[in-house]
Amino acid sequence: MGNTHYGRQSFRLEKPAVIAGWASVAGKKESEGPLAKYFDISQKDSYFGEKTWEQAESKMQQLALDTLVQKTGISKNDIDVAFSGDLLNQCIGSSFPLKNTGVPHLGLYGACSTMAEGLLMASMAIGGGFADKAVAMTSSHFASSERQYRFPLGYGGQRTPTAQWTVTGAGAALVTADGNGPKIDKCTIGTVVDLGILDANNMGAAMAPAALSTIRQHFEDFSNSPNDYDLIVTGDLGQLGKDILLTMAQKEGLEIGGKLTDCGTFVFDTLKQDVHSGGSGCGCSAITLCGYLLSKLKSGKLKSILFCGTGALLSPTSSQQGLPIPGVCHAVSIQGGK
């Protein structure tokens, strides 16, 4: 067996897994942001033609999968397994679009780290010889998240300066054993880190320690450094969380300042679009990856990135019970290539 795991958290694929295709679906606000031209589908109707926002979210994942299949020229019948999850209670955004499609489904819950978690699991499935074609897929929707996690939208609640804006969007990536495209060569699984952050409107602060822990571990396990990557992309700490991560990293002597970008600060023009600390939600890193980043990795504009999905593992119930917010971060190393 040629795959090797490094330390406890990391593994290297003997033969890197190929990201053979990707698709992104974005809502109105996202399509007015700096990444607009990279999305496959931009939709002004927040309902995506459905009756409810939750059903709109399912529809987005369905559109992402349909577009992925179309762009890559495969059929849904060719997919051996789809790893997918989302933020909705019981992940209905992910299971409903797959019903009666015949696509084998393994459901994930990694909060906003889901795109990275899905890629990591798809790498295991492909690298281990358990599948030839695996899909990693996720979504989030501003309106379904707001009413589930915070307030009914009609209430018109004021947002705190530390709050992030949940991205309306879905991304899907096809991971294969052979073929052309950017390649996943190394992964680091995150641990659950809790430094006692209690403010559910400051999730960047809750996730930053987990991001630091995984990034540090990745470099330790593979004896490499930020210099090995063009970009270290967290998603989604937002502006405040990114600043906290930079400060914490600097204190430990880990110099990532020149390389770090965050999907939450990237997907929106945070000032012009009035999104306070930036974007969030599973869809945030999903559309940044499946819109912008993978196209730049394919074109050679980016040679390699460390894609670090970050998730805040809270629920409204845990917050109401006064519990702190644990975070997790999974890192996937992607090498550019046609």
Add this chain to the structure above:
Amino acid sequence: MGNTHYGRQSFRLEKPAVIAGWASVAGKKESEGPLAKYFDISQKDSYFGEKTWEQAESKMQQLALDTLVQKTGISKNDIDVAFSGDLLNQCIGSSFPLKNTGVPHLGLYGACSTMAEGLLMASMAIGGGFADKAVAMTSSHFASSERQYRFPLGYGGQRTPTAQWTVTGAGAALVTADGNGPKIDKCTIGTVVDLGILDANNMGAAMAPAALSTIRQHFEDFSNSPNDYDLIVTGDLGQLGKDILLTMAQKEGLEIGGKLTDCGTFVFDTLKQDVHSGGSGCGCSAITLCGYLLSKLKSGKLKSILFCGTGALLSPTSSQQGLPIPGVCHAVSIQGGK
């Protein structure tokens, strides 16, 4: 690479993964049922010493993991990855017990199929060389489920005859590359099946078609039959769902009647314990497996089983919006052995 996938949904491990240890934690009602003597921990206090039922559920998973570590003589620092999930919104029953333990965590959502999904993913991680020691873990709690999915317990709502009783319990299994114990040799990943069942109090009916689909596919992919197993164990269709599965299977000429048992009809004495159609919840198949089944597989009383975790992929929101209940079933073939 010696692992092989069969058809789209199934794979065989070149070297079977070992279930080197297991642990189960059960609540009061479960500890009064027919499997009582097989549980490692039986607890009369439904709060497990915590302040809320949700925190009790986290505590159960923590106890299951602590007991697993103790029984197998490993340390938490030896665990390369824990695959875990539960029914609580945002899976807080699974993430909270792992916080600050340093255990790498990949979160799952498979509803009541989670124990099987976790074993399947642990098999991929071990079989692919990505980990040496993987844990599959899940839980459910009657009281946290009732108030999240149905009614506040104080309301005293009447249960329908088709309703199932959510098991209060947690199970954890250690999957390793080497060592002694029952072995996982083959797995079949489920697809999301929806035949339009709308009644959220009849989840057995919603899951039975998914169970049939996966069991049939397993036999087709591996060209084997019910004769290759001592037991086909679904979990958790309940009495009604089991009857529906048997009828559907018979119509298709699939003879599983003599082999089929269901964790939901097994974990409780359904008549004496007044649980209507039987047990349910992620904990149902988890404590049946990590209590009774694995000990019988180890002692040689059972030579092989097909463990088929079934999950109903609904949420209260999807039901309130009038949507049907899709089901999924993942099958794991386990061979007995010391």
